[in-house]
Amino acid sequence: MDKEMKKPDLNKDDYEIDTLTNDRLIKDHEYDGIRELDNDLPVWLKWMFYLGITIAIVYSIRLFVFKAPDLIQADEYQKEMADFANNNTVAAENAAPFQVKLLTDAASLAKGRETWTKICAACHMADGGGLVGPNMTDNYWIHGNTVQDLYQVVTNGVIQKGMLSYKDQLSDESRLEVVSYVLEKLHGTKPAHPKAPQGKKYE
Ligand code: HEC
Numbered sequence: 001m002d003k004e005m006k007k008p009d010l011n012k013d014d015y016e017i018d019t020l021t022n023d024r025l026i027k028d029h030e031y032d033g034i035r036e037l038d039n040d041l042p043v044w045l046k047w048m049f050y051l052g053i054t055i056a057i058v059y060s061i062r063l064f065v066f067k068a069p070d071l072i073q074a075d076e077y078q079k080e081m082a083d084f085a086n087n088n089t090v091a092a093e094n095a096a097p098f099q100v101k102l103l104t105d106a107a108s109l110a111k112g113r114e115t116w117t118k119i120c121a122a123c124h125m126a127d128g129g130g131l132v133g134p135n136m137t138d139n140y141w142i143h144g145n146t147v148q149d150l151y152q153v154v155t156n157g158v159i160q161k162g163m164l165s166y167k168d169q170l171s172d173e174s175r176l177e178v179v180s181y182v183l184e185k186l187h188g189t190k191p192a193h194p195k196a197p198q199g200k201k202y203e
Contacts, residue, residue: 014038098172102147103180112181115174123162128182129191132162134198136186142199150179 015024015038024038062068069075103109117126120133128136139145143153154175157165166175 098176100148100151100176102183103176104184108177109181109184111174112177112179113185115170115178116181116186119166119169120178125191125193127191128186128189129193130195135191135195136182137189137191137194138197139202140197140199141202145183145202147176147179147183150182151175154179 014027016027017023018025026036026038029036059071063071103112116124123131123133124136125131130136134140134142141149143149143158153163154170155165155167157163157167159165170178
């Protein structure tokens with residue numbers, strides 16, 4: 001392509017044509033033998049440039065003329081701090097201490113039953129009638145009849161009497177599920193071979 005045709009308005013004294021490559025070179029612009037071509041900027045680069053200018057104008061108008069709240073630094077800071085405080089309250093609520101309260105929903109009791117048959121039935125029998133460990137179906141309890149009492153026994157055990165501690169083997173939830181299963185599903189039933197009552201009678 002004839003490069004001189006492309007730039008008719010250019011002053012002929014400002015550039016010269018390379019005789020070998022036909023490239024247009026800027027005159028008097030040579031350093032250590034390196035010369036600079038006199039080409040147009042690529043179209044994409046020009047448009048990036050225009051886009052940058054447009055964004056800067058829009059941004060400045062929003063910031064200085066309309067005082068857009070999302071651009072004011074002090075407001076942004078306040079919002080971030082408020083969000084942070086909110087998230088921390090939620091985290092603190094989630095970390096609230098585990099509550100030992102009788103579970104009655106079917107899903108929890110089903111999980112409790114699973115633990116019971118897998119671990120506890122060996123000493124207490126699957127139907128809770130008792131074997132090495134006491135009967136869970138009657139109204140007699142050695143360590144109390146509340147969900148907290150049972151939970152305490154399962155958590156800490158009564159080692160010298162042969163009841164193990166399940167603190168490490170079962171999670172808080174699993175222990176609560178299994179004692180809830182005892183109170184909700186085993187207590188008050190008629191086992192095949194009930195062990196003689198042990199402990200105090202609770203009405
Ligand atoms: C190795 C046998 C053994 C296993 C396994 C066992 N227990 Fe026991 N458990 C006992 C014995 C023995 C006692 C009686 C402790 C005592 O005399 O103070 C007992 C007592 C208890 C008591 C207190 C009963 C009362 O009258 O106060 C509860 C509740 C209990 N076990 C629940 C469980 C649960 C739930 C599991 C399964 C996670 C389990 N046990 C597994 C042997 C066992």
